[in-house]
Amino acid sequence: MSGTDATRVLVIGGGIAGTAAALGLHRAGYDVTVYEAHPDTAEDVGAFLTLASNGMRALAQLDATDAVTAVGFPLTSLRLLDGDGTELTHTPLGEVADPALRYRCLRRGELNAALQGEAARRGVRVRHGARLVAVTDGPHGVTARFADGRTAHANLLVGADGLNSTVRRLLTPGVRPRYAGQRIFYGYSGTAAGPDGTGVITFVRGSETTFGYAVSPAGQPYWFARVSTEPLPAGGPAHRAAWRDELLPLLRKDSTPAADIVAASQGPVMVTNATEMPLGAMWHRGRILLIGDAAHAASPATGQGASMALEDAVVLAKALRDQPDAQSAFTAYERHRRPRVEHNITVSGGISRGDRNPSRPGPVVARPAEPDQTLIRQLAWDSPLSADPAEGD
Secondary structure, X not given: OOHHHOOEEEEEOOOHHHHHHHHHHHHOOOEEEEEEOOOOOOOOOOOEEEEOHHHHHHHHHOOOHHHHHOOOEEEOEEEEEOOOOOEEEEEEOOOOOOHHHOEEEEEHHHHHHHHHHHHHHOOOEEEEOOOEEEEEEEOOEEEEEEOOOOEEEEOEEEEOOOOOOHHHHHHOOOOOOEEEEEEXXXXXXXXXXXXXXXXXXXXXXXXXXXXXXXXXXXXXXXXXXXXEOOOOOOOOOXXXXXXXXXXXXXXXXXXXXXXXXXXXXXXOEEEEEEEEOOOOOOXXXXXXXXXXXXXXXXXXHHOOHHHHHHHHHHHHHHHHHHOOXXXXXXXXHHHHHHHHHHHHHHHHHHHHHHOOOOOXXXXXXXXXXXXXXXXXXXXXXXXXXXXXXXXXX
């Protein structure tokens, strides 16, 4: 299905998955418009994240490496401590030999703004303040209707509107993410504790928490904690200073830097539920396709959510470029993506739920591994995407 036919695509959601998909589709020759509910680039939304080497590889295929490496900072090694503060391992992280493929730590809003800025530079339209309320999929195209009265018509619609996706609710009512067993706390501290230095992400396997932090070049620790407990009540505040006081007694049960880092936090602490999508959920119907967290959200234990979304963007663009029609492209996309992302849901959810038993804490992060050659071929922009992964790329 050639983008030279000027096929119009609506992308609902201007976050990581949506904006990256727009970059990929634009590169493949499609006429793309992104509709984002938030009134601006959402620089203040969300906590921080890490992009793994596979996510950075996907960015490279979108020619967006420079836009993203202009923000955040690289991570080159992983350190693991036990509850006594003893170092268990210190190992290289990801593909450290290539600066463009190194893990990167950055605030979610920074990544959103960088991708949207790159989209604008390339002439991709991003419409802010557009909250989707309805979609009509007809024989001649798909129409999106927004809360402010706007409508948009196109050949295809990509739902990249995140965990609480409106597109998913309209496409598959009743399918929703479920709690994965942990609350996730995020914050930023004023001073570094210990001699870690920048470039290192440290995980602490505590008695009641899994804690992690990385120190920015400015000396500011970015930290998170995973705590096995009941889910947050619906509609409760995500940001508040009191979350720090709830977390500190758990961290002080161990002899690690974690409690001091959290005690030095600046500003309110953010907390969210770890959630995951059920396996086997529908991803596409007619002219509509779900990608990113809207399709396959996983608990954040493996740290792969944003990287998986970037992979989605490349594979979707290649599928629509290389397959003869939209239905063939959507089917090929799903065949390539579902095994990988659902494996991540399973592994990440297992880590989260395994942390309920402190005597069997399990892994705290996916170990660095050799590059996946199948994934490299799948993402390579100049390599055609087959209709079925079994046929090879």
